[in-house]
Structures are given as C-alpha cells and as structure tokens.
Amino acid sequence: MTSLSIHPELGMEVPIGSIDKELRKLWEQDDARTNASLMNFAVYSEAPGALEKNSRAIQTLTAEHACRALLIGIDRDAPEASIRAWITAHCHLSHGKKSVCCEQISFALTGKATGRLRNTVFAHLASDLPLIFWWQGELSPIFEDRLYSLVDRFVFDSSEWADPAGSFGKLVDAISGATRDLVVQDLAWTRSFQFRVSVAALFDDPLVLAALPEIDSVRIVHHPDHRGSALQMLAWLAVQGQWRDGMELDLAVARKSGNKEGFSFESQGGKAISAELVSDPESAPLGLVELSGGGVTVAVSREAGATHLMRTIEAAGHVVEAPGPVDPDDPAGLIGEQLARGGKNSLFQKILPRFRQFLER
Numbered sequence: 001m002t003s004l005s006i007h008p009e010l011g012m013e014v015p016i017g018s019i020d021k022e023l024r025k026l027w028e029q030d031d032a033r034t035n036a037s038l039m040n041f042a043v044y045s046e047a048p049g050a051l052e053k054n055s056r057a058i059q060t061l062t063a064e065h066a067c068r069a070l071l072i073g074i075d076r077d078a079p080e081a082s083i084r085a086w087i088t089a090h091c092h093l094s095h096g097k098k099s100v101c102c103e104q105i106s107f108a109l110t111g112k113a114t115g116r117l118r119n120t121v122f123a124h125l126a127s128d129l130p131l132i133f134w135w136q137g138e139l140s141p142i143f144e145d146r147l148y149s150l151v152d153r154f155v156f157d158s159s160e161w162a163d164p165a166g167s168f169g170k171l172v173d174a175i176s177g178a179t180r181d182l183v184v185q186d187l188a189w190t191r192s193f194q195f196r197v198s199v200a201a202l203f204d205d206p207l208v209l210a211a212l213p214e215i216d217s218v219r220i221v222h223h224p225d226h227r228g229s230a231l232q233m234l235a236w237l238a239v240q241g242q243w244r245d246g247m248e249l250d251l252a253v254a255r256k257s258g259n260k261e262g263f264s265f266e267s268q269g270g271k272a273i274s275a276e277l278v279s280d281p282e283s284a285p286l287g288l289v290e291l292s293g294g295g296v297t298v299a300v301s302r303e304a305g306a307t308h309l310m311r312t313i314e315a316a317g318h319v320v321e322a323p324g325p326v327d328p329d330d331p332a333g334l335i336g337e338q339l340a341r342g343g344k345n346s347l348f349q350k351i352l353p354r355f356r357q358f359l360e361r
Contacts, residue, residue, distance in 0.1 A: 009052040010071075010106045011088025019124055022087055023103060035089075036066035036100045040125045044072045045136040051106050054136075055088075057332035062090040062102040065339045068126040071106040072117070074142065078110035083120060118146050125150075134335060136160070139167050148174050148182060155338070157187040157331055158228045165359040172352070188228040189348050190334045191285050191327050196236060198300040198311050198324045199289055207296060207315055213267065214294025215241075218275040221288035223304075228359075229286055230277050234263065235355035236347075237275075237291075242268050263358070285329065302326060 005013045014022040027035055041061075043054045051073040058069045069090075084107070091101040107121050125131060130152040135143065137160055148154060161167045175182055203209050218237060222230035237243070246264035263275040271293075280287060283304060290299040296315045302308075309324040328334050 007086050009055045010086035011104070013084060013086050016083055016085050016120060019085055019087065019105060023105075026087060026089060026103075034100050036102055037068045037126050037129060038066045039068075040070065040129050040131040041065070041067040041134070042070040042072060042121075042131060043134045043136065044074070044142075046074045046076065046140060047137060048075075050136065051108060055104065055106065057335075058102075058104055059090045060332060061336055061339075063092050064336060066100070067102055067132075068129070069102060069104040070121060070124065071104065072121055073106070073108045074114050074117075075108075075110040076114050076140070076142070081111035081113035082109070083113045083116065084108045114142065117142065118150070122150055132339070136331075138162065139170055143170070143174070145174070145177070148178060149180065151182060152180075153183040153185060155185045155187065155335065159188050159226050164228055165356070168352075168356055168359065172356070183345050184348070185338055185345055186228075186232070186348065187331055187334045187338075188226065189232050190338050191226065191229045191329075192233045192236070193337070194309060194325050194327045195233060195286050195289055195300050195302075198309055199237075199291075199298070201324075202298045202300070202311055202313060205313055205320070207318060208298055208313055211294035211296035211315075213269050214271065214296075215267070215291050216271060216273055216293040217291070218273065219278065219288065219290040219292075220275070220286070221278045221280050221283050223283045223285050223287070224279045224281055226285040227277070227279065231358045232351065232355050233286065233289060234275060234277065235351040235358060238265055239351045239354050243273060246272060300324070305329075 007013065012022070041058075043058070045051075045054065051071050054071050058071070061067075062069070086106040088104050088106075089101040090104060091099040093099060105124055109117060109120075131150060132153045132155065133148075133151040134155040136157070139156075139161070158164045158167065171184065175184060203212060218234070220230045220233055243265035246266045259279040261277040263277070265273040265275065267273055284302045284306065286302065287304070288299060288301045290297065296313070298314075299312045301310050301312070307326060309326050311322045311324050313320040328337060
C-alpha cells in the first residue's frame with residue numbers, strides 16, 4: 001500500500017503488518033490521551049456496512065466500558081481474497097480534562113482470506129485481557145472450535161436466527177466441547193432482565209406470596225420478532241417455580257388466529273397451570289407477563305417504546321401499581337447493560353434445557 005486512506009467512521013487505513021507500529025504512533029501524537037483497556041471486545045458480522053454501524057456502537061459503549069475493540073467484517077462469497085485494516089481511538093473526557101481513549105482496529109476480510117480470521121485478527125488481542133465476542137446474525141461455518149476456543153464470553157442475539165432450535169443445538173455442542181469455560185449470553189435473555197426482576201419483586205408483597213401456590217394461569221404477550229424472549233421468560237417461571245410439564249393444551253383460538261401458543265404445567269402441589277403466549281405486532285419485545293391464581297393477579301407490562309415498566313397487583317380490595325426500570329431495546333444498549341452486570345450467567349444455563357424443549361415442541 002503506497003498511501004494511507006482515512007475512513008470517516010473507521011479511521012486510518014494501515015497495512016496489516018504495521019498495525020501495532022501505527023497504534024503506537026497514534027498514542028504518541030497526543031500526550032493528553034490516556035489509553036484505557038479492561039478487556040478485548042470483538043464484534044463480528046457478515047452483513048454489508050456492519051463495520052461502520054458497529055464503530056458507532058463502540059463509540060457509545062466505550063464511554064462506560066474501556067476496551068480494545070476489534071471490529072470484524074466478513075464477506076465469505078467475494079470472488080477475491082483480501083484483508084484490509086483501519087485503526088482509530090474513541091475518546092471521552094475524564095473530569096473535563098484528559099481524554100481517556102480506547103483503541104479500535106477494524107478488519108474487512110473477503111473470499112478465502114476469511115480463513116485467516118484467527119491468525120490475522122486474533123493476533124492483535126491485548127494480552128492477558130479477557131475476550132468478549134459479540135457475534136451478529138446467523139451462526140455460519142466460521143463458528144467453530146478454532147474461534148470460540150479463544151473466547152471468554154460469547155454474546156449473540158437469538159432473535160436474529162431463522163432456526164433458533166438448530167442454532168442452539170450447535171451452541172450447546174460448542175459449550176460442552178469447549179476446552180475452556182465459555183460463558184454464553186443471549187441478548188434475547190438480557191431483554192427480559194427487568195421483567196424478571198419486577199416479577200420477583202411483586203412476590204415481596206405478603207398477599208401475593210400467599211397466593212403463589214394457587215397460580216393457575218400465565219399470559220405472556222410479545223412482539224413476533226421476540227418469541228425467544230417470551231419462551232425464555234416462560235422457562236424461567238417454570239424452572240424457578242419447579243413446575244412439571246402437563247398435558248398439551250388444545251387452544252381453538254390458536255388454531256384460528258395463529259398468534260397464540262398454549263403450554264400446560266403442574267405445580268409442586270399438583271395444581272394445573274395453563275400458560276398462553278400471544279404474539280402481537282404492536283407489542284414491545286416483551287409487552288406483558290401476567291400470573292393469576294387464588295384471587296390474585298400480578299402483572300408486569302410495557303407499552304412499545306415506553307421508558308418504564310408497570311408493576312400491578314390486583315386482588316379483592318387491594319390494587320397496587322408502581323413503575324419500574326426497563327431494558328434497552330437496541331442491541332448495543334443491551335450489551336452495555338450486560339457488561340455492567342458481568343457474572344457467569346449461570347441462571348441462563350439453568351433454564352436453557354427447558355427453553356430448548358419449548359423451542360422444539
């Protein structure tokens with residue numbers, strides 16, 4: 001390469017063999033910059049234009065989460081093999097004075113050069129820092145042991161998958177065969193976090209807690225694109241409540257409209273519990289989680305686009321309503337929330353078998 005071009009989103013284009021040298025020059029240009037990094041954060045996509053979009057997301061994320069960002073754009077079907085790289089820094093003022101900056105290296109790989117992903121891209125990880133890997137879109141043949149064996153936390157959004165049952169099968173095989181502890185994080189699960197917190201909080205009310213053994217119906221409303229979040233919410237209720245599977249429900253309404261699914265369970269005390277999932281294109285990703293029984297109804301609801309949840313308790317002579325926080329709708333916001341919480345995500349591992357069972361019914 002005889003000259004270096006500047007990309008408005010990705011920064012300065014550099015030869016692959018000169019990335020580290022050019023990064024050092026980048027920091028030497030401005031003594032007011034401080035390089036901050038607590039992790040390696042890789043973002044992978046095979047969608048056109050993803051590098052620019054993900055660079056904007058990294059600009060936002062690095063305001064709270066210091067990292068070395070590696071953006072990876074792949075075109076497996078391109079006729080010619082090529083690898084290009086750009087470097088830049090995302091900077092944020094610290095106490096209005098010195099800029100705290102995070103490095104970003106962007107890679108575009110095409111054709112057969114995609115086979116050099118591990119040797120070329122991962123050679124530029126900051127040593128001794130964990131690797132968070134955000135995979136966007138469908139799992140492709142590039143999702144293999146040579147990739148995930150280097151990853152500490154694998155983040156994905158199953159709502160983007162055409163065949164979630166099959167993709168989760170691949171993922172579970174990867175987890176069981178991984179040579180290291182691989183933490184997996186589904187953003188579909190992250191979307192239900194504040195709903196789960198709110199449902200649990202409602203049972204702090206003594207009246208609601210007393211009615212817990214009497215619950216006999218569950219209703220969950222979700223957007224059609226987020227059936228996975230609704231099923232994961234149902235799996236969480238079933239696992240935490242220790243509900244056994246009951247006889248399959250025969251819902252005439254479901255056969256007529258196609259927007260309802262029925263499930264049945266049996267409580268520890270032998271009580272039959274019916275559950276209904278309703279798909280509504282006007283809903284938020286999760287629009288309603290409602291549990292009823294023993295003369296008590298509790299609900300957590302959210303209007304599409306609303307900046308808060310509503311927690312509701314209804315019983316004879318007892319009505320309580322209170323707002324609650326809401327999870328972000330955009331994937332980058334969900335990633336930020338998850339990075340802030342961290343953890344091993346053991347609860348997701350706990351509900352995963354039940355959730356997969358629901359997916360495959």
